[in-house]
Amino acid sequence: MSVNTVEHNRARFDFEGVDAIWLFGYGSLIYKVDFPFLEQRPASIRGWVRRFWQASHDHRGTPEAPGRVVTLVQQPGAVCRGMAYRVSPSVFEHLDVREKNGYLRFSTPMTFDDGSEAEGLVYIATEDNEAFLGDAPEADIARQIASAHGPSGPNADYLLRLADSLRALGDECPHTFAIESHLRSVVTEDA
Template identity: 85%
Template sequence: MPANTIDHNRTRYNFDGIDSVWLFGYGSLIYKVDFPFLEQRPASIRGWARQFWQGSHDHRGTPEAPGRVVTLIEQPGAVCRGMAFRVSPNVFEYLDVREKNGYLRFSTTMTFDDGSHAEGLVYIATEDNEAFLGEAPEADIAAQIAAAVGPSGPNSEYLLRLAESLRALGDDCRHTFSIESHLTRSGPVEASDS
């Protein structure tokens, strides 16, 4: 599948007659909320693990030196914590462009902190997309992140802001925190406010 998924996503769901849709964010959508929303609630999804296995050629790296960003990998028993946003369907006109580098919209069941559930959409970069990098030792992922810079800024900023946001949500994402630890051990790096 080509890395640019805009057109593919726009044929996946018909929003006719729908006023609002839940969207589950587990990466930059948690902390970079540059889209309008009607409601925001912490949530989790089951059976999926957050992994830094997707290449970023357009935001946090370049085609020659891709960064690494998160995607979801199926894992029985796993729980991925994130943020749910209730949005108007027209928000996907923007989000499909923002998430175009290999991410497809999928349907998912979200569980809110009060135990209630809702169906929503989530962007997942599957391993058959051209930008997928796959598994690597966490120290190697940290080194790649430390070196990568793209139009949206340093890849390290993405990692550090995500780790900070996950702590605020009370999530213990060992994968993210281990990569963060490798990165900060290699030298001083700080998340910026941009």
């Protein structure tokens, strides 16, 4: 699948007659809320884990030196915490462009912290997109993140802001926190 998924996403869902829909964020959508929303609530989805397995050619890296950002990978029994936003469907005009680097919109059941549930949408970069990097040792991922920089800034800022946001949510994400620890070691070694 092509890296640019804007048109593909716009053809995936019909929002006819829909006033508002939930959107689940698990990466930069937790802390970089550059879109209007009607409501915001911590939530989780089941069967998925957050992984730094997607290349960023357009925000946190370049085509020549891509950064790494998170996507979701299926894992039975896993729970991924994040932030849910109730948004107008018009918000996807902006978000489809923001998330165009290999991410597709999927429908997902979400559970809010109070135990209530709702159906929502989530952007996932699946392994069949051209920017999917897949698994690598966490220390190697940290080194790639430490050296990557794109139009949205240093890749390290993405990782550090995500880690801080996950702590604020009370989430334990061993993958993110291990890469953060390796990144801090890389930065200390280079200083």
